[in-house]
Amino acid sequence: MKEDLAIGVDIGGGSVKAGLFNRLGEELDKSVLQTSGELSNARFLEIVQNTISPLLKEKNIRGIGIGSPGPLDSETGYLLSSANFPLLKNVPISKTVRDRFSLPVYYENDANCAALGESYFGESKSYESLLVLTLGTGIGGGFVDKGKLFSGYKGNGIEIGHMTSVIDGAICGCGQKGCVESYFSTRGFINRYAEKTNNRLTNAADFFDLVKAGDKDAKEILRFGILCLAETVRNAIHLLNPEGVVFVGGITESWDQFGEDLSHKIRARIFPVLNERLKIKRGKNLAGSLGAASLVFSHGMRGPE
Numbered sequence: 001m002k003e004d005l006a007i008g009v010d011i012g013g014g015s016v017k018a019g020l021f022n023r024l025g026e027e028l029d030k031s032v033l034q035t036s037g038e039l040s041n042a043r044f045l046e047i048v049q050n051t052i053s054p055l056l057k058e059k060n061i062r063g064i065g066i067g068s069p070g071p072l073d074s075e076t077g078y079l080l081s082s083a084n085f086p087l088l089k090n091v092p093i094s095k096t097v098r099d100r101f102s103l104p105v106y107y108e109n110d111a112n113c114a115a116l117g118e119s120y121f122g123e124s125k126s127y128e129s130l131l132v133l134t135l136g137t138g139i140g141g142g143f144v145d146k147g148k149l150f151s152g153y154k155g156n157g158i159e160i161g162h163m164t165s166v167i168d169g170a171i172c173g174c175g176q177k178g179c180v181e182s183y184f185s186t187r188g189f190i191n192r193y194a195e196k197t198n199n200r201l202t203n204a205a206d207f208f209d210l211v212k213a214g215d216k217d218a219k220e221i222l223r224f225g226i227l228c229l230a231e232t233v234r235n236a237i238h239l240l241n242p243e244g245v246v247f248v249g250g251i252t253e254s255w256d257q258f259g260e261d262l263s264h265k266i267r268a269r270i271f272p273v274l275n276e277r278l279k280i281k282r283g284k285n286l287a288g289s290l291g292a293a294s295l296v297f298s299h300g301m302r303g304p305e
Ligand SMILES: [Zn+2]
Pocket: 161, 162, 172, 173, 174, 175, 176, 179
């Protein structure tokens, strides 16, 4: 019998990336198309389908997993709106892809896909339950328990980046105030640094270079950011009691500048009984398309059948 395969599709800000994967997480084929912000529903759906279609040469593909930023409805498979594509509204992603290719389609928030991918193919795959935080432009989160993703009612749960760090604090991209991602994320670091210095940085690497060079303001922003993130993770641990907490995303490239301090601050703030068992680590930054393909593997394709 030929091995089962899954297609994973990662819808990002500037491109749609699709990959064909086997159960070992090996990428056998891939396809990428660029996108621009000014896309109508119809044109956007056409690009998604055109990215997937070159990968359908094999007969043994068991499904298509799709991940994108939300808000979305994972039950009906609609993307409700998108910060990257402002013209999109109520896009029927799952139905369109299912009708076109006659395969099962699963659709979830990209941070949830990242968490599932980490639990299937990351170094923490032996953990019974796993909380994953994606540290990038903002902060995303996903929770996997016994191989199954928990994404809340219709798929918009575990939005860890929008838990409150400072009541009535700095304005967040979501429109509310004081969210943790306003204090620990690329956008958060850039905005907090601009507030203090009138100097607008372009990326997180520049921010961490300033920290390394001993810049007083950057160091203070990072110190407070770590504290905010540690308190947020503490809350999440007391709520979910995961076996492991794993950090992924672009900002983990600078893990050596904050990882140890963050881990220490989290451990210092949780129940001792949780601390003894909890694992905290940096993850592998797997491809978004592999995370999306994990949606197919998690729907009845795991282990011997
Ligand atoms: Zn927010």
